[in-house]
Amino acid sequence: MSYGDFLAVHGTRFLSGAIITAEQTVLAAVLAVAIALVMGLMRLSGNVLIRGVSTVYIEIFRGTSLLVQLYWIFFVLPLFGIPLEKFTAGFAAVGMNLGAYGAEVVRGAIQSVPRGQYEAALALNMSPATRMRRIILPQALLIMLPPWGNLMIELLKGTALVSLISVADLMFEAKQINATTFLSIQAFGTALVIYYVMARFLITPFMRWLEVFMARKMGRA
């Protein structure tokens, strides 16, 4: 069986798997960005309790494995009366995990906005909320975009684990095709190449474009 025949037979399965992987990636990314913003801001709060909550969240999700978190969310949460669909559990686990890493990126970016910007906003009698929203966050955004590019690739790779709770993503389809055809190098090799293309030719250019777009929007380009 030539590789062309292999693709003709199994191409649609790779395609449907890649679509699920893309969906998981986008949903997990939205969740991760939301969690990262909230947790990153909470981490900088003056209130000990608020800061404590975000510290505990970040340390738990960065201190354990994504796979452990995924299994915990999928197998243990139902015991507490929170049954999650496997698809939801999948992107929720990935999003919550990367959100913790993102929170540290957000915190670092906010802290690296020059001190004078805070003082200027204070001198203009801005409320803390306005100061954060209008002055600090837009500048922090430019600083945090490059590390977010790396996180997005980690996120895409993280979604491969959802195959282990039987979400029919690209990894899952590759495993299924391997199990029926025993053509391992074709099955797993094709999946590897598709992941590579998604990371290198979709996510990376998109994040680069976003960096340029945002810089132009802030008048920095």
Add this chain to the structure above:
Amino acid sequence: MFDWRWDFAFEIMPRLLWATLNTLLAAGIGYGIALVLGLVFALAQRTRFASLTFIVRELVEFIRSTPLVLQIFFVFYVGPQFGIRLSPWTSGMIAIGLHYAAYLSEVYRAGIESVPRGQWEACWALNLSAGRTYFRIIIPQALPASLPGMGNYMVGIFKDTPMLSVIGVTELMHTANALGSETYRFLEPYTLVGVIFLAISLPTAAGLRWFEAWVRRSLGMGR
């Protein structure tokens, strides 16, 4: 808590702790491979041969942009197709070692590039061989800059070992899965696995920060 059974938790604890040793062993071997192979990848990108640089560069990019769990499957299943049988341990160590070697090569590369140009010129002026230049002058100075990244990936490799359970390496996650399917109780095994991971990774991370500070101090680099 809701349905938490302490007696069951204590009953499974010895098995989980034994499996933790396997996890630590896997992380240790994998990290050892990654440390050495990462240096090979980093130095291979600094030779005179542009094509070698290109190939290694693309290989590193490829490994870094694809999921580790897929790489583990790839190494484990592709061998038999060509008549090479690799045990789960061997293929797991190859996959995880290669994966982190790619990451570590980037850390080394950044470290080597952080050494001032004058150091290279001085080595050249003193007519030092390439080997002596690297191992006596450049790498010792590149090391402090590389330490934080090396430490992060050490904890990272430890946290990625659960993926080895998918090909049947009997580490922590594999044991928790086995316990779960034997007893139909998932709450205690999976929670304990999480606790064990936290109990190891948090102190390790703190220890690594301390070690970095100590190295920088003892090299007289201040803070």
